[in-house]
Amino acid sequence: xxxxxxxxxSEQFFDRGYEVFDDLLPADxxxxxxxxxxxxxxxxxxxxxxxxxxxxxxxxQVLIAELPEIExxxxxxxAHLAAGIAHLLMLDDLPVAISANYLRRDQGHSFRYHxxxxxxxxxxxxxxxxxxxxxxxxxxxxxxxxxESAWQYEKDARVPVRIDPSPGRLVCFHARTxxxxxISNPDATSTTDRISLQFGFDTRRRSFDDQPYxxxxxxAPASADAQKGRS
Ligand SMILES: [Fe+2]
Numbered sequence: 198x199x200x201x202x203x204x205x206x207s208e209q210f211f212d213r214g215y216e217v218f219d220d221l222l223p224a225d226x227x228x229x230x231x232x233x234x235x236x237x238x239x240x241x242x243x244x245x246x247x248x249x250x251x252x253x254x255x256x257x258q259v260l261i262a263e264l265p266e267i268e269x270x271x272x273x274x275x276a277h278l279a280a281g282i283a284h285l286l287m288l289d290d291l292p293v294a295i296s297a298n299y300l301r302r303d304q305g306h307s308f309r310y311h312x313x314x315x316x317x318x319x320x321x322x323x324x325x326x327x328x329x330x331x332x333x334x335x336x337x338x339x340x341x342x343x344x345e346s347a348w349q350y351e352k353d354a355r356v357p358v359r360i361d362p363s364p365g366r367l368v369c370f371h372a373r374t375x376x377x378x379x380i381s382n383p384d385a386t387s388t389t390d391r392i393s394l395q396f397g398f399d400t401r402r403r404s405f406d407d408q409p410y411x412x413x414x415x416x417a418p419a420s421a422d423a424q425k426g427r428s
Contacts, residue, residue: 199269199270199272199273199276200222200226200266200269200270200273201221201222201270201273201274201277202220202221202222203277204218204221204277204367205277205280205281206278206280206281206282206369207281210281210369213335213336214333214335214336214370214371214374214375215333215335215358215368215369215370215371215375216368216369216370217360217366217367217368218366218367218368218369219363219365219366220365220366221321221365221366221367222321222323222364222365223365224364224365226365227322227323227324227364227365228323228364230264230266230323231323231324231364231390231392233264234255234264234297234299234323234392234394235299235390235392237255237260237263237264237297238253238255238297238299241255241259242254242255242299243255243256248309249307249308249309250307250308250309250311251305251306251307251308252298252299252300252306252307252308252379253298253299253300253306254296254297254298254299255296255297256291256292256295256296257271257291257292257293257294257295257296258291258292260295260296260297261291261295267295267297267394268295270321270394270396271287271294271295271396272287274319274321274367274396275287275396275398278317278319278369278398282317282398282400283400284400284401285317285398285399285400286398286399286400286401286402287398288315288397288398288399289402290404293314293315293397294315294396294397294398295394295395295396295397296394296395297392297393297394297395298391298392298393298395299390299391299392300326300329300379300390300391301388301389301390301391302326302328302329302381302385302387302388302391303388306329306379306391307329307378307379307380307381308378308379309378310332310334310352310376310377310378310380311376311377311378312338312372312373312374312375312376312377313372313373313397314372314373315372315373315397315398315399316340316342316371316372316373316398316399316400316401317369317370317371317372317397317398317399318369318370318372318395318396318397318398319367319368319369319395319396319398320367320368320369320393320394320395320396321365321366321367321393321394321396322362322363322364322365322366322367322391322392322393323364323365323392323393323394324362324363324364324389324390324391324392324393325361325362325363325364325387325389326361326362326387326389326390326391327361327362327382327385327387328381328382328385328386328387328388328389328391329362329379329380329381329382329391330359330360330361330362330379330380330382331359331360331362331368331377331378331379332357332358332359332360332377332378332379332380333357333358333359333360333368333370333375333376333377334350334352334355334357334358334375334376334377335358335370335371335374335375336349336371336374336375337349337350337352337374337375337376338374338376339374340371340373340374341373342373342401342403352376357380362391362393372397379391
């Protein structure tokens with residue numbers, strides 16, 4: 198039996214483009230994992246400060262060497278999602294498959310709106326951080342992997358879905374069609390750490406090596422590793 202509580206995507210996931218699950222990991226487990234990740238990332242991480250992306254991040258390749266339990270979590274999240282998404286694959290490209298992000302509002306961290314290169318993303322939050330919510334415009338465009346992308350609505354035409362990080366909360370969304378970012382909440386006053394794990398999945402094997410940076414062909418990545426980070 199794994200660490201993660203079972204969960205199942207509903208039909209709404211496919212209509213709405215995202216779904217949120219709470220209490221998938223006990224609070225003490227989240228706190229312990231957050232402590233380990235904070236220590237690991239204070240010792241060694243990539244600081245990205247480029248093109249509206251200001252985060253500390255560590256990719257899966259480095260992460261699982263030090264914390265193998267994170268690979269196990271990736272497998273568990275995959276198993277639960279695969280029950281609802283046909284042909285869902287774990288990614289061989291570990292930096293795209295798994296990452297940990299560490300943000301603090303008092304350090305000016307944020308992550309501008311972007312699309313991911315992988316088809317589905319699940320974010321598992323380990324801390325409370327209402328000051329740095331995930332904002333999503335679900336299904337704002339069609340999937341560019343299926344042909345020329347068509348926009349379904351303008352970003353400014355709708356209020357984004359706001360998801361506040363809290364320990365044990367997981368959000369899964371269609372990451373190539375849902376514009377998303379970590380947008381600082383001007384009303385919040387907390388300065389807590391925002392520590393999260395990102396897990397990427399796809400339904401077809403593909404190489405991510407020549408994909409544009411955060412969905413933008415014109416932006417130059419800060420580094421090859423930073424290029425593979427996600428929110
Ligand atoms: Fe992302």
